[in-house]
Amino acid sequence: MPYRYILLESLRQLRNVRALAFTFVIPLVMLLIFGSLYGSSGQQEHRSGLPWLIVTTVQMASYGGMLAALSQAFAITTERSIGWNRQLRITPLSGVGYLVSKVAAALLVALCTIIVLCAVSIVVLGARMDALHWFTAILGIWIGVIPFALIAVALGQYARPSFAQPLFTVVFLGMAILGGLWIPLEVMPTWVISIAQTVPSYWLNKLGQIGADGAGNALLPIGILAAWTVTLAALITWRYRRDAARA
């Protein structure tokens, strides 16, 4: 595995400040609005007993992490369209190495977003939780972001540059709403809740909430997210081989 390449590639994506600002502003603004809306009164979520501010923070950190990972799709379509991938194909970098580098970059960018959003919640909104629970919440969200890193690679592979934007919008809006990252799912009709339990963003949020709570069964969300990850990885590898064979 070309570790040095993966490191340089991830840092390169992290340096891309303009794209990061774009992915970062929306969840930040939403955190500030919803956080002060729900958080100021110190109410608690009735089932877990977690303060609403923490619940909102985890939602927005999940949303931010998901968005950051997904937006790697744009980097991939752009790089493909200018011919960088063609350049890479005359290097020893393998298909798997390429995919790992892209997933690693997406996860690094997502992790930074998640940490910054939680820090904003602590510093600006006064969210309070012990360090271990912050750690498990962030870890839970970060693990939950893995399928989205793969979705980003798949989007980048399938979409032409002109089509990437609408496709991206549909995917991330659907994921954000169905996963309950924007509005708590409780206010939705029951059929929406049933659909929600099939999308990875629901389980991403769930895993973050379990991490923050320090209680609950993490195996179910991890199992479902792992199933998503394996399926997407298989799809991407198949597509990559077919791409190479057809070229």
Add this chain to the structure above:
Amino acid sequence: MTAPAIRLTALSKHFGAVHAVVDVDLQIDRGEVVALLGPNGAGKSTTLDLALGLSHPSTGTAHLFGGDPRAAIVDGRVGAMLQGGALLPDLTVAQTVALVASVHRAPLPVDEALERAGIRDLAARRVSKLSGGQLQRARFAVAVVSDPELLILDEPTAAMDVESRRDFWLSMRQFTAEGRTVVFATHYLDEADFFADRIVILGAGRVVADGTPAEVKSVVSGRMIRFEVDSGETDAAAAGIPQLPGIRSLDRRTDRFTLVTDDSDLTLRALLAAVPTARDIEITAHTMDDAFLALTAEAPLPHFTKAPHLTKAPHLTKAV
């Protein structure tokens, strides 16, 4: 004996009904510097893509150093500058070379790759700020960072002015002086003549000539004589012309004739005697484009000539 750097055997590639490469057999030995010459659409880029294994042949095989092209790439034995391959605009030149170096097993130091491309002073420049010629040199630095034995360059000087083109080939001389193999595609004969020790001409996906620059130039050399004849006398003129001295080929479009000759003075004197009604006579140097047309015309046009054995120079394909 070691395997040749490149071996293409009965190689063909078609995209639907378009036959981009047709039955190409080509062997390039280690240490050779070969120009692939041909007009746009002759199949140069497709041939190079096939040689590198970036494209799968419809039939035939491509080998590098006796094995699968991919294996040679993984071993870092091949560097390439391809058409449609681009660098990332947001990185500096040094970062770009370092990024590519990081996937190779035993890369050159970044500074040395820049040195070989003659762009050490551009190390900190962003790729998006490079001029066309500088960009090509940056791509050259990327191509040599694995210290390859074989370089494949597809129109490497396309975006360069005359001076940077010259500089580019001079720095390439340094690279080949160490016994390395270079194959480059171009549509400039002077470039091929200046740098290559063997020229392979492609036309319509086929190898139409293969020889030393001197051999190829002899096909390209010569003059063209164009003239018109009054419409009543064209048949008589067409009958007499193939007997004229020095003539290599004849093309007739109704009452306009074009001759290619090895000795325009001799031919013209004889022409004026044989076809006294010839008018609007024009003598021009035979250009590369004319040579391509002559070499690549698959079948003579119905009115092309009455002496078909004069129309081509197929002997060159066996000239190596």
